[in-house]
Amino acid sequence: MKFVLMTLLLAEWLFAVSGEEVFSKKCVSCHGYYIPQSKLNRNYEQNNTDLKLTAPTLTELSFRLKDQVGDRTTDAEGQKFEIEEFLADYLKNPSKEKSVLRKETHHIFPIMPNMKGEVSEEEVEALADFMYEYAEQMMIAHGVQRHSYKEAVQIAKKEKKIILIEGFIPYCRGCIKMDREVLVEPEVKEALNKDFVLVKKNLLIEKLPLGIKRLGTPSFYFINTEGTKVLEMVQGTGTVEEFMELLKSVKKNQ
Ligand code: HEC
Numbered sequence: 001m002k003f004v005l006m007t008l009l010l011a012e013w014l015f016a017v018s019g020e021e022v023f024s025k026k027c028v029s030c031h032g033y034y035i036p037q038s039k040l041n042r043n044y045e046q047n048n049t050d051l052k053l054t055a056p057t058l059t060e061l062s063f064r065l066k067d068q069v070g071d072r073t074t075d076a077e078g079q080k081f082e083i084e085e086f087l088a089d090y091l092k093n094p095s096k097e098k099s100v101l102r103k104e105t106h107h108i109f110p111i112m113p114n115m116k117g118e119v120s121e122e123e124v125e126a127l128a129d130f131m132y133e134y135a136e137q138m139m140i141a142h143g144v145q146r147h148s149y150k151e152a153v154q155i156a157k158k159e160k161k162i163i164l165i166e167g168f169i170p171y172c173r174g175c176i177k178m179d180r181e182v183l184v185e186p187e188v189k190e191a192l193n194k195d196f197v198l199v200k201k202n203l204l205i206e207k208l209p210l211g212i213k214r215l216g217t218p219s220f221y222f223i224n225t226e227g228t229k230v231l232e233m234v235q236g237t238g239t240v241e242e243f244m245e246l247l248k249s250v251k252k253n254q
Contacts, residue, residue, distance in 0.1 A: 017122045017123055017125075017126040018126060018130070019123075019126035019127045019128070019129050019130025019131065020130050022119070022123045022126055022127050022130075023058065023127060023130060023131075026115070026118065026119060026123075027058075027127075028058075030054045030055040030112075031055045031056065031057060031058050031061065032053070032057045032058065033057060033058050033059065034057060034058070034059045034138050034142070035051065035057050035059070036142070036184060036185070037180050037181045037184075038181065038185060038240075039051070040057070040060065041181075044104060044105055044108060047108065048108045053108075053109075054109075055109055055112065056101060056105065056109065058131065058134055059134060059135055059138050060101075061131060062131050062132065062133075062134040062135035062138075063135045063176070063180065064100050064101055064102070065083050065086070065087075065100065065131055065132065066079070066083075066132060066135060067100075067173070067176075068100035069082055069083050069086045069100055070082025070083060070086075072170075072171040073171045076132070079132070080128050080129055080132045081128075083128045083131065083132055084124055084125050084127075084128035086100075087124050087127060087128055087131075088121070088124045090112075091114070091115045091116075091118075091119050091124065092114060092115070092116045093114060094111050094112040094113075094114055095111065096111060135180075139179045139180060139183075139184065142184045143179060143183050143184050143189070144183060144189050144192045144193060144198050145198070146198050146199060146200045147197060147198065147199055148199065149163075149165070149199050149201075149209055152197040152198075152199045152227075153227040155197045156197050156223075156225050156226075156227060157225060157226065157227070159197075160225050161195055161196055161197045161225060162195060162196050162197070162222055162223070162224065162225060162231065162250060162251065162254060163196070163197050163199060163222070163223040163224075163225075163227060164192070164196045164197065164198050164199070164220060164221070164222055164223075165199045165200075165201055165208065165209075165220070165221040165223070166178075166183075166198065166199070166200045166201070166218065166219075166220055167201050167203045167208070167214060167215070167217055167218065167219040167220070167221065168200065168201070168202060168203065168217050168218050169202060169203055169204045169217050170202065170204070172217045172218060174217065174218050174236070174237040175217050175218040177237050178218050178237055178238075178243075181240075182237075182238070182239070182240050182243050183243075185240050187240065187244060188240060188243060188244065188247075191244060191247050191248075192247070195247070195251050196247070203217060203219075208221060209223070209227075210223065210228075210229075210230060212230060212233070215233060215234075215235035216235050216236075217235070218235070218236070218237060219233065219234065219235040219236075220232075220233065220234050220235075220246070221233045222250045224254060225254075231250055231253070231254055232246075232249075232250050232253075234246065
């Protein structure tokens with residue numbers, strides 16, 4: 001009886017493979033977790049002489065896998081499965097031809113050594129889930145706190161802040177670019193935290209308040225402190241400097 005219980009427990013334990021653990025045991029010796037994209041861009045422009053990375057960061061891998069492998073407009077489970085298949089194959093037979101990394105980084109890193117026999121099927125499945133989720137988690141961890149619209153209206157009134165709604169759809173590249181390269185930069189975060197309350201709305205499934213007609217994505221809708229009037233709305237991507245200009249001008253003209 002005791003023996004049966006033991007094997008049952010063991011089986012459960014074996015199946016509960018955590019992607020995070022596998023990554024920290026088998027991948028992190030080469031792949032670091034997170035470095036802000038602005039630093040990475042500078043590093044690659046200088047041929048990796050600045051950070052001297054041995055491999056792309058996990059955050060970069062996560063973004064590229066989600067962008068390049070399988071159908072990013074499908075549901076998450078479907079795409080995770082395709083990522084799992086890609087990983088299973090790449091870990092056994094890595095090659096330049098299969099690579100989904102940005103071409104500009106190809107000359108920087110040698111091809112990954114093959115890990116045939118070192119990662120089990122269960123571990124690859126767990127890695128795919130973990131790597132799929134990681135980019136989004138990093139954007140939340142390093143970005144500005146987001147609120148529901150209802151909360152934002154309360155905070156805006158109390159703290160005399162402007163409401164900023166970021167309109168996105170899940171597979172919009174420009175939206176990811178803004179989250180990844182602009183909204184995580186220290187000066188942008190500081191300006192947003194000081195004078196704005198951020199709301200993020202998935203425009204595929206969520207409506208904008210005040211009967212606002214949605215623009216394309218990404219789009220930014222500024223609403224006054226009382227939550228009664230649209231101050232400004234713009235669509236498109238921009239640099240940190242351009243976004244800072246936009247915030248300043250909305251603040252000045254509110
Ligand atoms: C000995 C160092 C090393 C280890 C260990 C390592 N990698 Fe890599 N990996 C690299 C390098 C270098 C690259 C960039 C060149 C390339 O893409 O092959 C890379 C690239 C990748 C890519 C992008 C493939 C592409 O499309 O080009 C993925 C995905 C990846 N690694 C996953 C993993 C996972 C998962 C693990 C752990 C199970 C792991 N790596 C362990 C060095 C390593």
